[in-house]
Amino acid sequence: MKKKYIFLVIVFLIAATIYALLFHKDKALKFIPNNADVVVLVDVKKVTRQYIFALITHPSEWFKSGEKNKERISIHKSGMKIPDFIQIFHLKNTQFGDWYSILELEDKTKFVQFLKQNKFIKNGEKLFHKDGIFINVEDKTCIVGTSNAAFENIRNTFLSKQETNILNADQFIKNSAGSISYISESKITNFLININSDDIEVKSSEARDNFKSLISKLDRENQFLNAELDEKNVKSGLQFFNKDLKDSLHISYFKTNAELEEVNDTIISYGYDDNFNEIEKVSYQKIIQPNFIISLQNSDPEQTWKFFQNKKWINSQNQFTAIPIQPNRIVKKEKEIIVQTTRNPLQLSQKQKENYIFIKNSKLLSSSFLQLKSNRKKLLSNIYYIFYGNKSQDYLFKIKLTKNKLPLLLRW
Template sequence: MAILYWFGYHKKFDRECIPQNADGIAMVDMKNIRNYFVFSCLKNPSECQWSNKDSAFKERFNLSNYGIKMSDYLAFFHIENQPISQWFVSAEIENETAFEKTMNKAHFRKAKLQNGMVAYYSNSMNLCAVKRSSQILISNISEQQKHIAVNIAEDLFLKKLFLNAKQIEKTIGTQNAVTFWIKKNSLLEEDGILSLKLENNKITVDGQLKLKYKKESQFLQNPNALFSLGFDFKMIQNQNIIKRHSAKINKIIGFNLDSILANNPTKTEILLNGIVEKKDSAISYDYDDDFNPIKKVVVHTNREPSFYFSMQTENSKKVFNYLKTQNAIDNRNVFVNFPLATTKTSIQNNALTLEANPLKNRISKPSSSKIGYLQIHFNKLLPKDWLYIIAKNKNFKFLKPFESFEMGLSKKNNVGHFRVDLKTTKGKSLISVIK
């Protein structure tokens, strides 16, 4: 029993692996995840028959194959004022030869730095690694920004500027596969904790957050939409993500976003009902040897989005008129800055709406009151859609076996309740999908 406990449940956490300027942590309990798959295989042995291809998959996720020590916990952390998609993790090298072999095989470029540190970078994988002695820091950061990774490595390996362990003590020793810690910020009144658990046919994230903004709304929410998103714009209006990318947003939408923000936008919702196919026939004539006309019909198939966008403001008519003066809306009330489909613009219940290829039988109903929500039905994507998506980013291939993603933020007892469900395709267990 002592050996079983030590192997399966005894865990040790290195409290000197997170810098003090981290504002978000995903604490991955490696033994919890391993135990989940072990017990799943014992309960469903038929689903754990690993092929050669599956074995290769397992080998890729065995860190010891790359010369990196397998720890009980992996702490992925986010740094203040950095893009939300940019994360870091530190680890320990236990086999220098295997590590260098892995770097060479993956075509990482090696460069010596000051203070005995070495940097490795891969353009194809967009990964940066900074090593000092047996310590290593890894991040998905662009080459132009790799100096940020070097600075963080210096904070960890040289200056010893670690996060106070008391702040994250609730992420250690839990029953969760992953525990998220979010530092108090412009949206949270205090630090937040979220739990990720592995279940038979889904992955769930759940937790309570003390939000500064708690206003709930009733959204339209088409339950069968490919993609739907609803939130109150006031939540993000003054966030850095808007200010930092305002120029890029203005370029995409074709007008100044401040013209919308000046009218205090509130309830916002977008429904991507799906992709519709439109057939267009082109007729031409040719002639045979006797100069008899031969009719030729060429059918072109176009794919266009069917979507609905709505944003309430203090004076949506004023916004509508502004967009007309900017030639973003033509005389037919068509929003011309969206080239993928003819998009009609109108004012409904003091909300600016954009709609393209509306459904004939719209299945939509007001949702229960909530602060915000996000819903994606992966099963509505066609194989050609997946080919396009995966070509853009190979990491999205992970989502292909899943049926739906649902995220909701509501208010219970004056506290924000956050929940995410990532469900597998019907009839498939989580272990059969991940392996």
């Protein structure tokens, strides 16, 4: 009888430990400033469970995983506290590419050593940087960012005082590996992040398989880029990059197609012969360039044309200089403006009457990644396509990877 009780106690303790390590979560979000307008959450324990399941179902990776861990410095021993939810935020009125996260430190000395061993360069007393990542190390916290522009602001207005507005993870994320949330006054709009076997999806909670047939249709075409957007989606896209364009370009419909081509680029240089006479040297290199066509439609193209002229984006040869791919030609028609490369002119594909952007990887595109570091080149080369779609309130952003015997979480 005692053995039975001992067995039950052991089972209970194991179950309690597993629950505590992989399921129980502290949902208090303490590191999101009040002036954040976009928040990205990553459910660390859910991703960990997905990783463990993937590893269990692929025995061939068990020993390889151990070898990889020996080569790396364990993040669990870095002096940083691993949160249940990684909280990444974007601040109002800052650059689109500036993103930040605040992490707690258990041992500052160990963390600084961890950064040095991972070849982060120290710049000043507290700042470290590597490959576009900046880290400001405080005594009990560190600020991680794609820029250091807001570090002082975050320290002075957020970390230096007790934060009273503690948010809850349930406001942002439910049953997904992560979420992207847009905060507008008291309204929070959430999009789910799902990590699947060979793709990553960001979608509105209502979105199901609304885009499956469209993606299948676009995938059968061999174009590098295929896009079609209505007025609402055009304005939303322009707002991310330039608010002035959103208000000045009166575009009701946008469509584009592009294909990649390998062309010979002529390089002319000058040198001198043995008699110091100047001689011209001609060499050639192969480069990848797109052939494209863009249609901008509205009821009064004259407004858009005048805007381009005021910006001096149309030269005397009727080339659209805002796009650096030359030669091209811009033409104004009755209800649209066409911008088109002239080297190998394309025609617009059939209208799908949908809102989408579809970018398909290819060998030509992958070959242009040669100048990147090996890990980034490998990541980009393994992308099969990128898709954005919108139907009413349904949104989907999807990164599809090439087929592989390993699920996504075990590939890197």
